[in-house]
Amino acid sequence: MPKEADHLEGGGDKESKEERTQDASEETVRKRVRANTPSPHRGNTPQVSVEELMETARGVTNMALAHEIMVNHAFQVKPAELPEGSLERRVKEIVHKAYWDCLEAQLKEDPPTYGHAIKLLAEIRETLLSFLLPGHSRLRFHIEEVLDLPLIQQQTENGALDLSRLSQFIVGMMGSLCAPCRDEDVNKLKEITDIVPLLKAILSVLDLMKVDMLNFAISSIRPHLMQQSVEYERSKFQEFLEKQPNALDYTEKWLEDTVRCLREAAADGSSAASSDPPSLIPLNVHNQAYLRLLRWDHDSDLFPETVLMDQARFQEMQQEVEQLVLLSSVLLVVYTTTGEAISGLPGLMETLKNTVNVMLADMHTPSFSEQEALTTIGEKLCFELSQCLSQHGYSPFSADRKSSLMGQISATIQPDNAVRKLMGSRVQSYLLAALEFSQHKTPPPLPGGLVPVGRELKELAVRFSRLVNYNKLVFSPFYQKVLDKILSGGGSP
Structure with missing residues (x-):
C-alpha cells in the first residue's frame, strides 16, 4: 500500500456524525438480543440457554459490522484503546514494560544477548511483507535480503550485528509503505537514537499502519461487496430468527400500523391514498x-x-x-x-x-x-x-x-x-x-x-x-x- 493510498484520509470530516453510529448500533442490537423482549403479539417467550443467547449476540454483532461497512462510506477501523485506569490497560502496561525492560537488559549484557531482538526483527519483517501488493516484487526481495534471519543469527554469533543499521532500514521501508497520514509518525522515528525506544516506537507505528491497511482494503473491496453483504446479512438474520421466533414482532407491528393508516386515509378520501387500494401494493x-x-x-x-x-x-x-x-x-x-x-x-x-x-x-x-x-x-x-x-x-x-x-x-x-x-x-x-x-x-x-x-x-x-x-x-x-x-x-x- 505505497502512496497510492492517499484516499485513506478521506471521509474524516464525516466521521463525527456517521461513525459514532457503529458502537451505538451494535450495543442496541446486543441489548435487544440479551433482553429477549417479550412479543407484543404472543404471550410466551421461547426459552434459550445462555450459550445460545451469546452465540446469537455474536452473530448479530458480526452482521452489524458487515452492515456498517456497507452503509457507512466513511467507516474506518480504529486502533483499540483500553479505558484509562482500567484493569486491562494496567495489565497491558505492566506486561509491555516487562518485555521492553528485558530487551534492554539483554542488549546491555557483555556480550549482548539477542534472543528477544531476533524475535522482534522476525515480527517486523513479516509485518512489512504483509503490506506489499503482488506487484511489489522488488521491495519484497529487498526486505527479505536485508532482514535475512539466518544471516542475522550468524551476525549475532560473530558479534557483528548492527541493530541501529537494521532499524534505520526498517524506518526507511515504513516511509515507503505507509499512507500519507503516517508520514509525520514515521519522520518522528528518525529522531530517536536509542535502540530500545526506537524499536518500541517502530512497533507502535506498525500497528497503526496495519489499521491503515485494513481500512484501505475495506475501501477497495466495498464496491464488490454489495451482493455478498446482502446475502450474508440475510442469512445471519435468518439464523437469528430461527433461534428467536419473535424477532420480527416489532417489524410486523410497524407494517401493520402502516397498512392501517393507509386504509384509514383511503376510507377518508384523503390525498395520502387513493380511494382504491393501489396505495396498498407492497412497494407503496x-x-x-x-x-x-x-x-x-x-x-x-x-x-x-x-x-x-x-x-x-x-x-x-x-x-x-x-x-x-x-x-x-x-x-x-x-x-x-x-x-x-x-x-x-x-x-x-x-x-x-x-x-x-x-x-x-x-x-x-x-x-x-x-x-x-x-x-x-x-x-x-x-x-x-x-x-x-x-x-x-x-x-x-x-x-x-x-x-x-x-x-x-x-x-x-x-x-x-x-x-x-x-x-x-x-x-x-x-x-x-x-x-x-x-x-x-x-x-x-x-x-x-x-x-x-x-x-x-x-x-x-x-x-x-x-x-x-x-x-x-x-x-x-x-x-x-x-x-x-x-x-x-x-x-x-
Whole structure:
C-alpha cells in the first residue's frame, strides 16, 4: 500500500456524525438480543440457554459490522484503546514494560544477548511483507535480503550485528509503505537514537499502519461487496430468527400500523391514498413505512428489528427533517409577509437562512428553548429586513409590521400551525418521491417553498434513499411474508 493510498484520509470530516453510529448500533442490537423482549403479539417467550443467547449476540454483532461497512462510506477501523485506569490497560502496561525492560537488559549484557531482538526483527519483517501488493516484487526481495534471519543469527554469533543499521532500514521501508497520514509518525522515528525506544516506537507505528491497511482494503473491496453483504446479512438474520421466533414482532407491528393508516386515509378520501387500494401494493406500503421512521417516537415505541442497526441514522435524519421544516416555515412566513419588496434581492435569502440556521443549530439539545429561539429569530430577521429595505429605497418596517411578522414566526412553534404543517407535508412528499425515483438519476422536482433548503433536502433524500434501498435488498423476503399475511387478512391491523 505505497502512496497510492492517499484516499485513506478521506471521509474524516464525516466521521463525527456517521461513525459514532457503529458502537451505538451494535450495543442496541446486543441489548435487544440479551433482553429477549417479550412479543407484543404472543404471550410466551421461547426459552434459550445462555450459550445460545451469546452465540446469537455474536452473530448479530458480526452482521452489524458487515452492515456498517456497507452503509457507512466513511467507516474506518480504529486502533483499540483500553479505558484509562482500567484493569486491562494496567495489565497491558505492566506486561509491555516487562518485555521492553528485558530487551534492554539483554542488549546491555557483555556480550549482548539477542534472543528477544531476533524475535522482534522476525515480527517486523513479516509485518512489512504483509503490506506489499503482488506487484511489489522488488521491495519484497529487498526486505527479505536485508532482514535475512539466518544471516542475522550468524551476525549475532560473530558479534557483528548492527541493530541501529537494521532499524534505520526498517524506518526507511515504513516511509515507503505507509499512507500519507503516517508520514509525520514515521519522520518522528528518525529522531530517536536509542535502540530500545526506537524499536518500541517502530512497533507502535506498525500497528497503526496495519489499521491503515485494513481500512484501505475495506475501501477497495466495498464496491464488490454489495451482493455478498446482502446475502450474508440475510442469512445471519435468518439464523437469528430461527433461534428467536419473535424477532420480527416489532417489524410486523410497524407494517401493520402502516397498512392501517393507509386504509384509514383511503376510507377518508384523503390525498395520502387513493380511494382504491393501489396505495396498498407492497412497494407503496414499504415506502410509507420507511417514511414513518422519520416521525418515530423513539421514547415510547420500540424500533422495528430489521432497521434496528440504523436507528441512530434514522433518528438523525428525523432531526434534520424537523429542522428543515421549521427553517423553511420561517422563511416562507418572511417572504409571504414582506411581499414583493424583498423578492429577487441578491443574497438576502441566503443571509436570512444563515441567521435562522445558527439559531436552530442546537434545536435537539435538552437545553434548547424553541420559543426563545423563535422570538430571537423574529427580532433578528426584522432588523435585517429593515436594513435591507432602507438600502434599496423602501420604507422601513413599521412597528405593526414588525409585531405581525414576529407573531407569525413565533406561531410556527405549534405543531398544528398551518405553515409548519404545509412545509412538513411537502418535505414528506419530496422524500417519498425520492424513494419512488431512487432508481432514476434525476431527482424529483422540489415542491413550492422548499427552494431555499433545496440543497440540504436533496442531500438528505439521497442518504435516506440509499439506506432504505439497502435495507429493502436485505430484508425483502421477510417483508414479503409479513405483508402477504397482512394484506390477505391474516394480520390484525
